[in-house]
Amino acid sequence: MNGAEVVYRASLPAPFTENDFFEITNRARALENNMYIVAPNIGSYHLHPESKVGIDAGGGQSMIVDYRGQITGKQRDTNGSTFVSGVIDIEALRHHRESAQVTNWLKDVRSELAQIIYEQPVYPKNMYMDKIPGKHAEYKREVIDKQVASMQERGIWKKPSR
Known part of the structure; x- marks a missing residue:
């Protein structure tokens, strides 16, 4: 925007x-x-x-x-x-x-409806300023899984009931 x-x-x-x-x-x-x-x-x-x-x-x-x-x-x-x-x-x-x-x-x-997601960063910035990007498994563990957990902890997403 x-x-x-x-x-x-x-x-x-x-x-x-x-x-x-x-x-x-x-x-x-x-x-x-x-x-x-x-x-x-x-x-x-x-x-x-x-x-x-x-x-x-x-x-x-x-x-x-x-x-x-x-x-x-x-x-x-x-x-x-x-x-x-x-x-x-x-x-x-x-x-x-x-x-x-x-x-x-x-x-x-209605930007106020999406405001909670923008209060804190979602995707980590400058991840590769000092290191080379890793392999897929490392990226999933170090970035994707942490992003999903953060979204759940902040109340943006709900965990599945399973």
């Missing part, structure tokens, strides 16, 4: 790009925040310098989404490096924010 007009959305690996998760969430964030989303995804990568064929871990689907949730550019290909282009009309966005009575959602946000 805070008036952002164009936001970069980091890539997701397959299968999240292939089951429409990436597109749905990009379009939803653009629409509900009345902003453009530029969401490039990673291309293929090579396991070692001698590799002649890259491995597709990203699934493609790079896109640009406008403030109405419409896709203005999309690249489905995942073979190597590609690009996506689309129109980003900042003046149209500003006009929409000022004049749309219904679909400029941010003017109607």
